[in-house]
Amino acid sequence: xxxxxxxxxxxxxxxxxxxxxxxxxxxxxxxxxxxxxxxxxxxxxxxxxxxxxxxxxxxxxxxxxxxxxxxxxxxxxxxxxxxxxxxxxxxxxxxxxxxxxxxxxxxxxxxxxxxxxxxxxxxxxxxxxxxxxxxxxxxxxxxxxxxxxxxxxxxxxxxxxxxxxxxxxxxxxxxxxxxxxxxx
Numbered sequence: 543x544x545x546x547x548x549x550x551x552x553x554x555x556x557x558x559x560x561x562x563x564x565x566x567x568x569x570x571x572x573x574x575x576x577x578x579x580x581x582x583x584x585x586x587x588x589x590x591x592x593x594x595x596x597x598x599x600x601x602x603x604x605x606x607x608x609x610x611x612x613x614x615x616x617x618x619x620x621x622x623x624x625x626x627x628x629x630x631x632x633x634x635x636x637x638x639x640x641x642x643x644x645x646x647x648x649x650x651x652x653x654x655x656x657x658x659x660x661x662x663x664x665x666x667x668x669x670x671x672x673x674x675x676x677x678x679x680x681x682x683x684x685x686x687x688x689x690x691x692x693x694x695x696x697x698x699x700x701x702x703x704x705x706x707x708x709x710x711x712x713x714x715x716x717x718x719x720x721x722x723x724x725x726x
Contacts, residue, residue, distance in 0.1 A: 543568050643705040644677075644684065648723030656723060683715065 543566070545552045545559040552559045557569045644658040658664045658677065666673045666688075675688045687698045700715040708725040 644679070644703065644710070647726040648710045649726050650721060650723050655726070684712075 543552050543554060544550065545562060545564055546567070547564040548559060548562040550559065550561045552566050552568075554566075554568055554570050556566050558565055645660060647655055647657040649655040653669070655667045656664065657667075662677055664675055664677060664686075666675065673688050675686050677687070678685045682702055682704065683700055684703050685698060685700045688696055701712040702715060703713075704711050710723040710725070712721045712723070713719070714721075
């Protein structure tokens with residue numbers, strides 16, 4: 543097909559004449575494949591006065607079904623990693639919250655008291671006697687390890703604990719003995 547204005551050859555798939563830019567009355571649009579990647583667009587270098595573009599051509603064809611499987615696997619792996627990180631952070635925060643619940647001084651009805659500090663240390667007071675300890679929290683259990691003193695030897699005891707408002711309940715895991723303390 544020749545251009546009506548300049549007489550040069552115009553391909554049917556060209557919307558305009560690549561030489562002069564006149565609309566092609568015989569233009570037939572190309573059906574694009576969604577898996578085709580268009581080539582970079584070029585301008586008409588033969589005539590700098592007109593800035594028309596050459597028709598798009600495809601240079602590469604991708605096959606989507608093969609790539610979909612790899613993308614799906616990457617997406618699944620990313621999801622699994624994300625969930626694992628969220629679980630680890632949740633466990634860490636739960637342990638931190640448990641430690642914060644215990645922090646402070648708690649007094650029982652018999653006058654004894656137990657104090658938990660930030661630094662995983664504390665002390666138990668019975669009248670004039672005080673015993674220092676270190677503690678470790680594991681979920682809803684606290685392990686208390688007393689330090690050697692003049693009156694007692696080092697001892698490790700595990701308690702299930704629960705904090706409800708200003709009430710602390712400790713239940714010895716081995717003996718089942720329950721002690722109740724109230725926040726000072």
